[in-house]
Amino acid sequence: MTPPQSSASVSARTSVPFWRDVRVLTILAQIIFVVAVAVAGGYLYANLASAMQRRGLVAGFDFINNESGFEIGETLIPYQPTDTYGRAFLAGFLNTLWVSIVGIILTTILGVSVGIARLSPNFLLSRLAAGFIEIIRNTPLLVQLFFIYFGVFVRFPSVAESLQFPGPSFGNQRGLFFPKPIPLESFPAWAIFVVAGIFIALALWIASGRGQSKLPLGWLGFAALIAFPIIGSLLLPAPFEFEIPVRERFNFKGGLHISPEFGALLTGLVIYTAGFIAEVVRSGIQAVKRGQVEAAYALGLRGGQVLRLVIFPQALRVMLPPMTSQYLNLAKNSSLAIAIGFPDLFSVTATIANQTGQPVPVILLVMVTYLAISLFTSLLMNIYNRYVQILEK
Amino acid sequence: MKKIIVALASLLVFAFVLGACAPAPSAPQIVKETVVVKETVVVRETAAAAAPKATAPAAPPxxxxxxxxxxxxxxxxxxxxxxxxxxxxxxxxxxxxxxxxxxxxxxxxxxxxxxxxxxxxxxxxxxxxxxxxxxxxxxxxxxxxxxxxxxxxxxxxxxxxxxxxxxDGQGMMVNTKKNPTVKTLKDLKDASICVQTGTTTELNLTDRMRAENTAFKPVVFDTADPTFAAYDEGRCDAVTTDISGLISRRTLLKVPGDHTILEAVMSKExxxxxxxxxxxxxxxxxxxxxxxxxxxxxxxxxxxxxxxxxxxxxxxxxxxxxxxxxxxxxxxxxxxxxxxxxxxxxxxxxxxxxxxxxxxxxxxxxxxxxxxxxxxxxxxxxxx
The missing domain is CATH 3.40.190.10 (Periplasmic binding protein-like II)
Incomplete structure (x- = not known):
């Protein structure tokens, strides 16, 4: 190694032996560290490359444009076995994205509710919430998923004994089937009414936030949101027709379908993550100083107002960073879908890797995709976090 | 003295950093290791295969x-x-x-x-x-x-x-108590079929069903136990794997007599x-x-x-x-x-x-x- 010469001159100057000289040691440590990492990485790469060469494998992404030749149970985009591996990957990716987005929205609602319930002065409510949190947080997600899928969802009545709900909608062990609205000619005109209703509701809601009017503006906005689409549908010919699910030989066909795999995965992810979010919410609320609450009550605010106007805005600042982690966990935990048969990104790519014999590029692709999902989620959350933080001057 | 402590501390930190970094590359290493293991098997095979091949021509007597x-x-x-x-x-x-x-x-x-x-x-x-x-x-x-x-x-x-x-060959098992009319793969149009990933089973299934021009809904699991559990619960109308596997697994179902293995064979084994x-x-x-x-x-x-x-x-x-x-x-x-x-x-x-x-x-x-x-x-x- 070369350092001894340079360190000799250093030690000559300072009369401290180089092995005690912090400056030398820190630099030396960093050099050793970099070399070690480079050697380890190089060794792993060389190992991989030689192994693949011995097997006559050429790592590459050429397979992406080949015909996939396998069927996927449920997709958001049209997909056939004659489509490419690239499209199969996209279908799996969209399934992951779909379950993650719906899951994050639902788990936030459930988690915040349970977190607030946990701090409720009502003994029964707070104990129930505490029990829920402790049970959910302290059992493995995979076990919960198996329980929800095999214990609940596939134990619904068989297709022959389907439950019928208004709509008509149907529920059985193959999932839930709803009538599917199909837009007709008058749909665009009707959509204008809906959008107008949403805008008016938003405007009124913002106005109500200023608290300067005596009218219940928030409720008026809500009324507008409901009333406009109804008025629209009365004035115009029917904007939709409904495709009713029809019982066929094996199953219902047509309409909107929620498969038991998707249902179980979504339920499992939402409940599991909500347990953690509830604790995040509790810690956030408890981080707000007692004096703030007392001052709010002293001003004459009611319980709900105290929570909404004083506690929550301050708790949010504490809650957001750990909340982001929980959202990321939810998205990543969705890869457990393969255990209960939902064709998410990981499940689909497992098949692709198996069929193409290209595990290394496929797994790299999967890692990069999950990384992109996670980074994008944290980017959005960080922007929101910056927005709600107190701007200190 | 202080400097020594600082130096020791920095070494300690360095050790920790190294320690912390060692597991970091191990994640991809796992992936690589699986490849390597397969590798050694293959190499052994070829080596052992080469040995008799080498001796056989070398010793015509x-x-x-x-x-x-x-x-x-x-x-x-x-x-x-x-x-x-x-x-x-x-x-x-x-x-x-x-x-x-x-x-x-x-x-x-x-x-x-x-x-x-x-x-x-x-x-x-x-x-x-x-x-x-x-x-x-x-x-x-x-x-x-x-x-x-x-x-x-x-x-x-x-x-x-x-x-x-x-x-043997890849076969299809159907609950004929629920669906007594199913006799061929064509009868499984729009049926849900439980299948295990990781072998050529999925590919064979899709190929055969395409050849029969029969649409179906796969429900894919990563191991055999959930595949057959979901089938047994009635989540799927049919389940597919090698026939020898089907007959073996059928004895473990709740009512083995309700299930029939179709005559159709989807692959050659x-x-x-x-x-x-x-x-x-x-x-x-x-x-x-x-x-x-x-x-x-x-x-x-x-x-x-x-x-x-x-x-x-x-x-x-x-x-x-x-x-x-x-x-x-x-x-x-x-x-x-x-x-x-x-x-x-x-x-x-x-x-x-x-x-x-x-x-x-x-x-x-x-x-x-x-x-x-x-x-x-x-x-x-x-x-x-």
């Missing part, structure tokens, strides 16, 4: 050592048979007796009877799916009879397959015995043992009537049972070797029925495994 293994078996007075110990019906440990039993195991017994007239002169070696290749390559077993698919790769690298004893390379005499003995069990069925020779058959006037039967001719000498076995085999385990049909047939929990019909004279694929070359 090989006929001199012809029968080396056969002689070793005879000297040892014991056959070493590689079998499965965990596939009910094919190779498993009988709960009642604690002994090896099954379709594959009966062929070991037949060979032992042919050689030593004693079905106990055999040592069973239970080998896993991963071990069976090397066990054959190294000659650790005299014969491997372990529900092993005959492929060109295995013929070239493991050993020599002698014949097919069971024509011929299972049969294989022997180590290098001894064509032993290869022939095993091959003709299988063929003669099939021929015995063809000519109606059973364990019950084999003694009466010795007086048969049919020339083929006389030759098979060694009453006339000395065909046994060409193989180097005793004159009554077929008689011994049939007495010990019965003919091919008896072996099938005893282990897999209607009286067993598997209730498997002969299908393609029937004799060629009855529309199946079981065909033995003539014994003459």
């Amino acid at each position: 090989a006929p001199a050592v012809l029968g080396a293994r056969f002689k070793a078996i005879n000297d040892r007075k014991k056959l070493i048979c590689g079998v499965n110990d965990a596939l009910p019906g094919f190779g498993y440990l009988d709960k009642a007796t604690g002994a090896f039993a099954g379709f594959d195991v009966d062929f070991c017994k037949a060979l032992t009877a042919a050689l030593f007239n004693d079905v106990k002169a055999v040592e069973y070696r239970a080998v896993t799916a991963g071990q069976r290749g090397p066990a054959l390559q190294t000659g650790e077993v005299d014969v491997l009879i372990r529900n092993t698919t005959w492929t060109v790769t295995r013929d070239a690298t493991w050993g020599l397959f002698v014949a097919t004893t069971f024509y 011929p299972l049969g015995p294989s022997v180590p390379t290098g001894d064509s005499q032993w290869f022939n003995v095993v091959k003709w043992a299988v063929f003669e069990l099939i021929e015995a069925e063809e000519y109606g020779i059973t364990s019950a009537n084999v003694n009466q058959m010795l007086t048969s006037k049919v020339p083929e039967v006389q030759r098979i049972l060694g009453v006339t001719g000395d065909l046994n000498k060409t193989l180097g076995v005793e004159k009554d070797w077929v008689v011994r085999m049939v007495k010990a385990v019965g003919n091919y049909g008896e072996i099938f029925d005893r282990n897999l047939g209607p009286k067993t929990p598997f209730n498997l019909s002969r299908g393609v495994n029937n004799l060629w004279t009855k529309g199946g694929l079981m065909y033995a070359p003539p014994y003459r």
Whole structure:
């Protein structure tokens, strides 16, 4: 190694032996560290490359444009076995994205509710919430998923004994089937009414936030949101027709379908993550100083107002960073879908890797995709976090 | 002094950093390791395959050592048979007796009877799916009879397959109590089908259903247990894997009688015995043992009537049972070797029925495994 010469001159100057000289040691440590990492990485790469060469494998992404030749149970985009591996990957990716987005929205609602319930002065409510949190947080997600899928969802009545709900909608062990609205000619005109209703509701809601009017503006906005689409549908010919699910030989066909795999995965992810979010919410609320609450009550605010106007805005600042982690966990935990048969990104790519014999590029692709999902989620959350933080001057 | 402490601290931190970084690359390392493991197996295979290949051409006077293994078996007075110990019906440990039993195991017994007239002169070696290749390559077993698919790769690298004893293939199991009208793959239009990922099963399924122009909904699991659990609960109308796997798994379902395996076969998985390379005499003995069990069925020779058959006037039967001719000498076995085999385990049909047939929990019909004279694929070359 070369350092001894340079360190000799250093030690000559300072009369401290180089092995005690912090400056030398820190630099030396960093050099050793970099070399070690480079050697380890190089060794792993060389190992991989030689192994693949011995097997006559050429790592590459050429397979992406080949015909996939396998069927996927449920997709958001049209997909056939004659489509490419690239499209199969996209279908799996969209399934992951779909379950993650719906899951994050639902788990936030459930988690915040349970977190607030946990701090409720009502003994029964707070104990129930505490029990829920402790049970959910302290059992493995995979076990919960198996329980929800095999214990609940596939134990619904068989297709022959389907439950019928208004709509008509149907529920059985193959999932839930709803009538599917199909837009007709008058749909665009009707959509204008809906959008107008949403805008008016938003405007009124913002106005109500200023608290300067005596009218219940928030409720008026809500009324507008409901009333406009109804008025629209009365004035115009029917904007939709409904495709009713029809019982066929094996199953219902047509309409909107929620498969038991998707249902179980979504339920499992939402409940599991909500347990953690509830604790995040509790810690956030408890981080707000007692004096703030007392001052709010002293001003004459009611319980709900105290929570909404004083506690929550301050708790949010504490809650957001750990909340982001929980959202990321939810998205990543969705890869457990393969255990209960939902064709998410990981499940689909497992098949692709198996069929193409290209595990290394496929797994790299999967890692990069999950990384992109996670980074994008944290980017959005960080922007929101910056927005709600107190701007200190 | 302080500087020393700082230096020590920085070293400590450095150690921690290294420690922390060591697991970091280990995540991709796992991936690579799996590749590497597969690698070593493949390399071993090719190495071991190369060895006999290298010696075989290098030693053209090989006929001199012809029968080396056969002689070793005879000297040892014991056959070493590689079998499965965990596939009910094919190779498993009988709960009642604690002994090896099954379709594959009966062929070991037949060979032992042919050689030593004693079905106990055999040592069973239970080998896993991963071990069976090397066990054959190294000659650790005299014969491997372990529900092993005959492929060109295995013929070239493991050993020599002698014949097919069971024509397996990817099959489809349907709950015929719920769907009594399903008889063919076409009847499964728009059905949900449970399937396990990780093999060629998914691909075979999609290929066949496309060929039949039949749409379906796959529900894909990563292991066998949830696949069959979901099917049993009624989540799927059908489930697919190799037929031998289906019949084995069917016995574990809640009501095995409700489920039927369709006649359709979606892939070719011929299972049969294989022997180590290098001894064509032993290869022939095993091959003709299988063929003669099939021929015995063809000519109606059973364990019950084999003694009466010795007086048969049919020339083929006389030759098979060694009453006339000395065909046994060409193989180097005793004159009554077929008689011994049939007495010990019965003919091919008896072996099938005893282990897999209607009286067993598997209730498997002969299908393609029937004799060629009855529309199946079981065909033995003539014994003459």
